[in-house]
Amino acid sequence: MTKIIDLSIKEKTYKSKNSQLSILNNFNLAVAAGEKTAIVGESGVGKSSLLNIIGLIDRNYVGAYTLFGSKTNSLHTSELAQWRNQKIGFVLQESALINSLTIEDNIKLPLLYAGSGKKEFKAEDFESVVDAIGIKPILKKKPLECSGGEKARAVFARGVIMKPQIILADEPTASLDVENKERIVTLLFKMNKEFSTTIITVTHDLEIANRHDRVIHLERNK
Numbered sequence: 001m002t003k004i005i006d007l008s009i010k011e012k013t014y015k016s017k018n019s020q021l022s023i024l025n026n027f028n029l030a031v032a033a034g035e036k037t038a039i040v041g042e043s044g045v046g047k048s049s050l051l052n053i054i055g056l057i058d059r060n061y062v063g064a065y066t067l068f069g070s071k072t073n074s075l076h077t078s079e080l081a082q083w084r085n086q087k088i089g090f091v092l093q094e095s096a097l098i099n100s101l102t103i104e105d106n107i108k109l110p111l112l113y114a115g116s117g118k119k120e121f122k123a124e125d126f127e128s129v130v131d132a133i134g135i136k137p138i139l140k141k142k143p144l145e146c147s148g149g150e151k152a153r154a155v156f157a158r159g160v161i162m163k164p165q166i167i168l169a170d171e172p173t174a175s176l177d178v179e180n181k182e183r184i185v186t187l188l189f190k191m192n193k194e195f196s197t198t199i200i201t202v203t204h205d206l207e208i209a210n211r212h213d214r215v216i217h218l219e220r221n222k
């Protein structure tokens, strides 16, 4: 299988006035296209930081990263933006919904950002995502009128609506009950099966982690 992610981090450092924190020392990750990887590890070990690096949100680290066969340090800003919009789907903890927009418009937001460079979008893709995760009844509501679990599902739908090649999901099921958790995982794995979408899920839920092709345990720097 083709390697879609080839990442080698020497060090990621967060610096503030009086302190410095170093995480992910000498961490290497190679992921094949279509692979399902779970990332687990204790709180603060660097799981979300790692997803930000994989998703090209954070490029401030020492290391080398080849994504879709291209060295990411030579990418243009416009290419970076296009990849983040179309090739990578983010379901991140802090992906806030816009309160002035309906849930439907929030989910369709990536299409707006894509502008003229957008892939062909089919209405049935939207319908199938919305049906699969059971949020049809809340489409016309605004985020402030929704429960935490409903909002989490809308964030998920927005992350996958462009049918990206890679989905980066940070605790996508954390605020959900058993039924909705299962809906999200089923949709994630269905996309993996139908479109060979590469999935990377950060989770504290070992039952979900073990349903991926492999589980990576992140450990604190020694």
Ligand SMILES: Nc1ncnc2c1ncn2[C@@H]1O[C@H](COP(=O)(O)OP(=O)(O)OP(=O)(O)O)[C@@H](O)[C@H]1O
Binding pocket: 014, 015, 021, 023, 041, 042, 043, 044, 045, 046, 047, 048, 049, 050
């Ligand atoms: N922007 C930042 N500035 C400074 N320190 C940060 C920043 N972001 C994260 N950190 C620190 O880096 C470490 C790793 O954070 P990260 O969010 O990646 O951990 P995590 O493994 O995802 O944790 P959790 O399971 O609690 O979500 C933590 O100690 C955190 O406080």
